Amino acid sequence: MTNISININDQLLKKMKTFYHDYIVTSNNKYALFIAKIDGCTITAYTSKKVLFQGKNAEAEASIWTSIKQSTIEKKCDANQYYHPSIGSDEVGTGDYFGPVIVVSTYLDIKHQELIKNLKIDDSKKLTDQDILLIAPKLFKILPYSLLIVNNEKYNEVMSKGDMNLNKLKAVLHKQAINNLLNKINCRPKIIIDQFCSIDNFNKYISDHTFSKQVDFYTKAESKYASVACASMMARYTFLKEFDKLSKQYGVNLQKGASNKVDEQGLKLVNQFGSDVLMKIAKVHFKNTDKINMLFKNAK
Secondary structure, eight states: OOEEEEEOOHHHHHHHHHHTGGGEEOOOOTTEEEEEEETTEEEEEETTSEEEEESTTHHHHHHHHHHHHHHHHHHHHHHHHHTOSEEEEEEEOTTOSBSOEEEEEEEEOGGGHHHHHHTTOTTGGGOOHHHHHHHHHHHHHHSOEEEEEEOHHHHHHHHTSTTOOHHHHHHHHHHHHHHHHHHHHOSOOEEEEEOOSOHHHHHHHHTOHHHHTTEEEETTGGGTOHHHHHHHHHHHHHHHHHHHHHHHHTTSOOOOSSSHHHHHHHHHHHHHHOTTHHHHHBOTTSHHHHHHHHHHHHHO
8 A cells, every 4th residue: 555645734735625525534533634535545634734645546646736736836936036136127218219218227125025016016018108107106216226318319329339239238238227226235136137139249248247147137037027027117117208208399299119100200200300300319220210211302
């Protein structure tokens, strides 16, 4: 006869008792919480929270509960990892023709974990801009952070340099923001960046292998670490505010993204303010600029 025992917690014990409810038998064993008998196996749950499986089917029956137990542990570990104390860094605006590039690095420490959990930012990609406008100001008040805003004129100046590309700019900005934040918090926590290029290229862009050795890179990092989700929301909030300022300055609700509607709006702005306006409000290395110039030329 096979004997297998596993240790369980109160939650799993409750599930187990419900599962075997119709098979529980009367017992005088004062150390047993319940005894259930099914075909080929007797299950005894003890007050010590150890459960003993006995019989020819003991291994198969116990495997059901070890699997559930492992799944529960993994979920708990995932949750603990998500709110792990760390610096998260993310950028916004690199895919929008109009508006600045924003990089935010923020530090989620132990004392702020519960506050962040209560804000329910664990699926930040599903949050609307309106949600972000409500939640992000709270993050700015709670968390230490470093914020970099690269307006369009500065962006176009930097991107016009021969050795510059968008990924290099992001790498340089992330390094700067993270170093600024490290100087504020005076500790060395885990550092996470939402991966946008290979680690080899990142090292080449920043020319500082010592820095990159401190960093962990993850794709979709905002879904894996709350610190990155917070940084993403804070960056998005800042982008929305800066985008709104730019819209008001030029008297138009600027289009986000880089679609044909953006081209049409760019043409109207060029007609109203002249071709130099794009240097002030747009990322002129985007293909949209060529399309706008072509539309402007054809309209003459």
